[in-house]
Amino acid sequence: MNGNTCFSALKERILKDGKCLEGGILKVDGFINHQIDPDLLEQMSVEFIKRFAAVEYNKILTIEASGIAPAIMLGFLLHLPVVFAKKKKPSTMDNMLTTTVFSFTKNRSYDVCCSKDFLKPGDKVLFIDDFLANGNAAKGIIDLVQKAGAEIAGMGFLIEKSFQHGGDYLREQGIKVESLAIIDSLDNCAIKFRD
Amino acid sequence: MNGNTCFSALKERILKDGKCLEGGILKVDGFINHQIDPDLLEQMSVEFIKRFAAVEYNKILTIEASGIAPAIMLGFLLHLPVVFAKKKKPSTMDNMLTTTVFSFTKNRSYDVCCSKDFLKPGDKVLFIDDFLANGNAAKGIIDLVQKAGAEIAGMGFLIEKSFQHGGDYLREQGIKVESLAIIDSLDNCAIKFRD
Numbered sequence: 001m002n003g004n005t006c007f008s009a010l011k012e013r014i015l016k017d018g019k020c021l022e023g024g025i026l027k028v029d030g031f032i033n034h035q036i037d038p039d040l041l042e043q044m045s046v047e048f049i050k051r052f053a054a055v056e057y058n059k060i061l062t063i064e065a066s067g068i069a070p071a072i073m074l075g076f077l078l079h080l081p082v083v084f085a086k087k088k089k090p091s092t093m094d095n096m097l098t099t100t101v102f103s104f105t106k107n108r109s110y111d112v113c114c115s116k117d118f119l120k121p122g123d124k125v126l127f128i129d130d131f132l133a134n135g136n137a138a139k140g141i142i143d144l145v146q147k148a149g150a151e152i153a154g155m156g157f158l159i160e161k162s163f164q165h166g167g168d169y170l171r172e173q174g175i176k177v178e179s180l181a182i183i184d185s186l187d188n189c190a191i192k193f194r195d
Numbered sequence: 196m197n198g199n200t201c202f203s204a205l206k207e208r209i210l211k212d213g214k215c216l217e218g219g220i221l222k223v224d225g226f227i228n229h230q231i232d233p234d235l236l237e238q239m240s241v242e243f244i245k246r247f248a249a250v251e252y253n254k255i256l257t258i259e260a261s262g263i264a265p266a267i268m269l270g271f272l273l274h275l276p277v278v279f280a281k282k283k284k285p286s287t288m289d290n291m292l293t294t295t296v297f298s299f300t301k302n303r304s305y306d307v308c309c310s311k312d313f314l315k316p317g318d319k320v321l322f323i324d325d326f327l328a329n330g331n332a333a334k335g336i337i338d339l340v341q342k343a344g345a346e347i348a349g350m351g352f353l354i355e356k357s358f359q360h361g362g363d364y365l366r367e368q369g370i371k372v373e374s375l376a377i378i379d380s381l382d383n384c385a386i387k388f389r390d
Contacts, residue, residue, distance in 0.1 A: 029310065029312075029313075030312065030313070034279065034309075034310060034313060035276055035277070035310075035312075035313040036267060036277045036278075036279070037276060038270040038271035038274065038275070038277060039271075039274060041267070041271070042271060065263060065279070068267070069263055069267045069277075072233060072236070072264045072267050073267065075231065076233035076236070076237060076268065076271075079233065081230055081232060082230070082231045082264070083229065083230045083231075084231070086229065086260075105286075114229075115224065115229060115230075117224075117225065117230075118225070118230040
């Protein structure tokens, strides 16, 4: 098992229930990011536990909203705290770390923030999210973690679109990246997995 | 156990780690809505299971983002699908139900939407959210569920601010509402629980 191997339960589910739309879009809202299948979520979290078994981390970090479910399940199985970075600055949040992320999908920038109370010097965080595409959200997280004086222990994604190259960038930085399903192409609305 | 009894594990945690700010604001971002303690989350979900033991439901419904964690944990323990209504219309969502919610906290309206694929006639949904205050989000959910031809089986909240009266409204509609901690007052930055 490594970052280049698809997790079969997820791959099968994508083939069964995923929908490929024009423009390289993969819809998985029946089981990942609108309706969630908690049993599949547990299986995927167990797979993350295996893939990051040799890594030391004390906290799970994600970004709202679609990352929360996989992060929570993993934190629950490991009895680790889960922190979700927020896409808007809450009026009640002080003591804050902020970074700016550009979304290609939405063609606009947004701020991502996290309280220093929950991301601290010495923390070794495992970042979890649903999708890895161009990697801009992940780059924002790296910036937040650096600003906090904490450390990225690894990054785990349910689905990586390798043709958008965010994974290349992250792996070049020496980050351990594990994606449970790697999709090399969605051309002509056909889902082509890495293996 | 009923809607008027505080769940002691949550009450104790609020007293230990919650922060009361000016203007009736209770900050619980150390364990509920920014950093999450998955073990407390499990205990709270088990408490929901007990309180809704006599109720029949086939789906957990919540709104992004802070409702996702408690909804996922409950869905996981019960092996039920979890649907989270979205606060913005995703560009890839069709076949959609929409309602408008006015947020007093943010002093603006926002749309909440859900695909008809995941909220269907005959569904009996248990709605879960972190906070119940004036109840506007809950009213929006009732509207969505009615538009879907589905049914509200019950509504569960981690924390209810009874002095903002959303709970009164929902209970008057005959809805079974269970809140794990009911706060009657935050006057003078003192947390006063129902019991």
